[in-house]
Amino acid sequence: FFIKPACASNMLALALFVCGCIPIAVYSSSLPNIWPLPSEFTVSDSLNLNVDTRGGFIFSQNQDSALIQQAFDRYSWLCFPHRPEGQPNADYSTLTGLKVDINDASEDTLGLGMDESYSLDIPAEGGNATLTANTVWGAMRGLETFSQLMVFNFTQSFYQTFVTSIVDKPRFSHRGILTDTSRHFQTLESIRSLLMSMSFAKLNVLHWHITDSNSFPFESKRYPKLWNGAYSDSERYSQYDVTDIIEFARTLGIRVVVEFDMPGHATSWCKGYPELCPSSSCPSPLNVANNFTWDLLTALIGEVSDLFPDEFIHLGGDEVNTKCWDNTSSVVDWMNANGYNATTALQYFDERVIDIASTNGKFVIQWDEVFTNFGSTLDPEKAIVQVWHGAPGILSDAVQAGFRAIFSPDQTWYLDQKSVTWEQRYLLEPFADIDEPAQQALVIGGEACMWGETVDVSDIEQTVWPNAAAVAERLWSPREVNSTADALSRLVYFRCLLNERGIAAAPAYNTQERQPPPGPGSCYGQ
Numbered sequence: 001f002f003i004k005p006a007c008a009s010n011m012l013a014l015a016l017f018v019c020g021c022i023p024i025a026v027y028s029s030s031l032p033n034i035w036p037l038p039s040e041f042t043v044s045d046s047l048n049l050n051v052d053t054r055g056g057f058i059f060s061q062n063q064d065s066a067l068i069q070q071a072f073d074r075y076s077w078l079c080f081p082h083r084p085e086g087q088p089n090a091d092y093s094t095l096t097g098l099k100v101d102i103n104d105a106s107e108d109t110l111g112l113g114m115d116e117s118y119s120l121d122i123p124a125e126g127g128n129a130t131l132t133a134n135t136v137w138g139a140m141r142g143l144e145t146f147s148q149l150m151v152f153n154f155t156q157s158f159y160q161t162f163v164t165s166i167v168d169k170p171r172f173s174h175r176g177i178l179t180d181t182s183r184h185f186q187t188l189e190s191i192r193s194l195l196m197s198m199s200f201a202k203l204n205v206l207h208w209h210i211t212d213s214n215s216f217p218f219e220s221k222r223y224p225k226l227w228n229g230a231y232s233d234s235e236r237y238s239q240y241d242v243t244d245i246i247e248f249a250r251t252l253g254i255r256v257v258v259e260f261d262m263p264g265h266a267t268s269w270c271k272g273y274p275e276l277c278p279s280s281s282c283p284s285p286l287n288v289a290n291n292f293t294w295d296l297l298t299a300l301i302g303e304v305s306d307l308f309p310d311e312f313i314h315l316g317g318d319e320v321n322t323k324c325w326d327n328t329s330s331v332v333d334w335m336n337a338n339g340y341n342a343t344t345a346l347q348y349f350d351e352r353v354i355d356i357a358s359t360n361g362k363f364v365i366q367w368d369e370v371f372t373n374f375g376s377t378l379d380p381e382k383a384i385v386q387v388w389h390g391a392p393g394i395l396s397d398a399v400q401a402g403f404r405a406i407f408s409p410d411q412t413w414y415l416d417q418k419s420v421t422w423e424q425r426y427l428l429e430p431f432a433d434i435d436e437p438a439q440q441a442l443v444i445g446g447e448a449c450m451w452g453e454t455v456d457v458s459d460i461e462q463t464v465w466p467n468a469a470a471v472a473e474r475l476w477s478p479r480e481v482n483s484t485a486d487a488l489s490r491l492v493y494f495r496c497l498l499n500e501r502g503i504a505a506a507p508a509y510n511t512q513e514r515q516p517p518p519g520p521g522s523c524y525g526q
Contacts, residue, residue, distance in 0.1 A: 034148050035494035036202055036473035037481050038168035047151060049126060050088035051095045051159035053080045058097030058128075063105035067136050070251050075143045078501065079150040086157030093126030095161060098146060103134045110137065110255055111311055112444060116204070117169035118142035122149070124163045140253045141168070141202050148497065172430075174406055174445025175475040176205030176257070177468055179460075180452030182212035182268070185235040190457045192248055197465060197503045199252040201472035201494075206249055207314065207447055209259045210237070213267035213284065218242070218260075222299040225272030239307060246308065257365070258308045260300070261316030262286055263349050278331055282324035288349045289325075289334030298356055305360035312384070315353050318367035322346055347374045358382045365406065368394050375401055388414075388449070396433040399442040407446035413471055415464055416451045418513040422491060423484045426470035431479065446475050462514040465505035466495040496523040 032043040051057065057080060059072040088094055109115075118133040120142050131146060133139040145168065151160045177198055179186060186194075195206060210218050216229030217236045230236045246256045263285035270277035275292050277283035287293050305313060322342035325331045335345050351374070354364045364383050371378065371385040372394065385398040390411035398405045407413070407430045412420055425448075434440050448464070448471040455463050469491060473481065481487075491508050498505040506514045507526040517526045 031486055031490060032149070032162070032164075033490055033493045034145055035469060035490055035497075036476035037490070038145065038166045039478055040167040042165045043149070044163040046162075047153070047160040048092055048124070048163055049095050049122065049161045050092045051150060051161050052088060053159055054084055059100070060097060060128075061100040061102065061139075063102045065102065065105040065107065065136050065139075067107055067251060068100060068102070068105070068139055071140055071143055075147050079147045080152075080159065082152045082159075084152075084158045086153075088158055089156065089160070092160070093124060095122065095126050095129055097128045098131060099128045100131045100133070100139050100142075102132075102136060102139050105136055107136055107250075109135060110250060110253065112255075113173050114204075114253075116141050116173075116202075116253070118145075118166075119168070120145055120164060120166040122146075122161060122164040129164075137204075137253045138169075140199070141170075142166075144200060144202060170202065170476045171478060172443070172445035172475045174205055174447075175203045175472060176207050176406075176445070176447035177203055177464065178207040178209055178259075178408070178447050178449040178451070180209045180212065180450065180455075181217060181237075182209065182215045183452035184456035185215070185217060185231060186452075186460065187457055188237075188241055188245065190460060191245055193461065193503070194464070195245075195249050195252055195254055197461065197498060197501075198254060200498065200501065200503070201469050202476050203468075203472050204254050205445075205447065206254055206256045207259060207449075208245075208256055209261065209314075209451075211260055211268060212265045216268040216271070220300055220303060222303050223273065223296055226269060226300075228272035229268030229270075242307060255310050255312075256308060257310050257312045257314055258304060259314030259316060259365075260304065261314075261318070262297070262353065263288065263346070264318065264320040265316060278324045278328035282327055284324060285320050285322065285346075286349075287328075287331065288345050289331045294352070297353060301353065301356045301362075302360050305357065305362050311361070311363055312365055313357050313362040314365040314386070315357065316367060317350055317370040318388070320346055320369070343373070347377070350374060351377070354378070354382050368398070371398055371401075371403060375403070378403075380404070384444070386447075393433065395430070395443065396439070399434060399439040402442070404442050404444050406444060408449050410449075413446065414449045414451065415467055415513070416449075416453060416455065418463070419511075420467075421511065422467050422470040422508070425467060426474060426484055426487060427482060428474065429479065429482070430474075446471065448472075459514055461504040462506035465498055465503060466491055466508050467513055469494055492524055499523060 061068050114137050115134045116138045118138040120131050122129040131142040149161050153160050215231045216226050219238045220226045227236050249256050266286050267283045270283050278287050325342050350370050357364045365386050368387045380402040384404045386406040387395045388408045388410050390409050412425050412428045448468040450464050495505045495508040507517050
């Protein structure tokens with residue numbers, strides 16, 4: 001491999017490129033430029049195979065999976081965007097195809113715990129490379145790894161690659177990015193681009209925070225005035241739009257988990273239905289005392305459960321200030337009649353919406369306040385805790401209590417924290433305070449959260465990337481893969497690969513997210 005100088009500012013002289021315009025400047029003699037790093041791998045330390053695409057590189061499968069055929073179509077241009085005009089190196093064997101062997105091609109297993117393992121063999125004698133996976137999802141992850149190993153040698157005008165043997169699987173099953181479409185509307189094309197970029201980093205969950213106090217862009221057919229809370233008539237998602245996004249995500253092996261935050265963060269709901277709020281002057285949280293609130297929530301959760309096929313639904317529960325309940329006479333009267341104070345009324349709300357979702361066949365994710373406040377009465381079989389507070393111990397407390405948990409610490413994995421470095425995100429270890437294997441197994445994964453206060457279509461990609469890649473590798477690769485020194489050059493390389501694939505990832509050497517390049521120079525020096 002070529003070695004990248006630590007402060008190189010001009011890499012343009014390099015003539016070898018991966019999947020487009022990516023120099024094969026591998027910056028460690030032991031680590032290949034694959035992101036996230038595989039569990040087990042042997043990759044030759046130099047290019048020693050031709051890849052013949054002149055007559056059409058042959059992707060084949062032993063099944064008849066429509067998803068894999070779509071993936072072949074996608075990866076044919078991701079791997080081979082250039083037209084070779086030269087001749088193969090006479091000293092190398094030649095790779096002519098990739099054979100994908102899938103044990104079970106059923107496509108209805110997209111969910112928590114889906115098998116994403118695979119093995120990849122690119123043999124020294126050339127011919128066909130072999131990708132073996134138990135499922136279509138593992139095959140997709142292996143195709144991404146294969147794509148990152150394809151190199152276009154501009155000097156010879158021919159594709160080349162490395163003799164390779166990889167056995168790989170993710171460390172955590174739930175590896176996500178949260179996108180917030182309430183504080184700023186994200187277009188369908190922006191969401192699709194985010195999903196595509198997630199697949200390059202082997203992320204597999206889009207946590208769609210679709211509503212908040214700021215706006216309600218979702219179409220409910222049961223309560224159609226809810227989306228009166230949208231910013232404008234054009235900043236809305238029809239149910240057909242939602243279905244299209246879910247299907248697009250499925251073709252990438254990505255689950256879509258929707259969040260309707262409640263009872264706080266829901267002021268926008270009341271624009272269409274004012275009776276949902278305690279009063280016009282004190283609109284939050286939702287009116288726990290009004291039967292109409294429960295009629296609407298029962299119908300909405302049922303409607304959403306039918307529309308979103310994932311077994312999880314997120315119902316928020318964070319940052320609830322109950323002062324409006326105490327200041328609204330009708331709510332006070334209801335609490336007094338039922339023996340509640342504001343705290344126990346909130347407990348009643350949280351547990352009742354969990355029961356509604358459970359009746360609709362869903363497991364409920366809620367932010368960690370619900371566990372912190374009411375964990376002793378919650379049912380771990382129905383509720384999953386998403387830990388966002390940076391205070392130590394909440395994650396370990398949740399799994400000790402028998403709850404499944406998702407790790408999203410605000411101080412490091414919230415991507416709106418623009419001064420947090422990729423190194424800080426990379427080094428954060430979910431199991432730092434959890435030693436028991438049974439408790440570790442309850443940590444189903446984590447998410448990088450892209451809250452939308454200062455993010456819209458114009459800047460989301462360069463805010464998410466490349467920082468989210470640090471979280472992606474922490475959630476995929478073995479725990480022992482934790483050296484920022486070893487990762488830096490690969491992260492720079494991955495950022496440039498994202499750019500080549502049309503993703504506006506910011507310079508990897510930035511001390512602040514989404515800063516522009518400091519001046520003229522190579523992608524690899526910035």
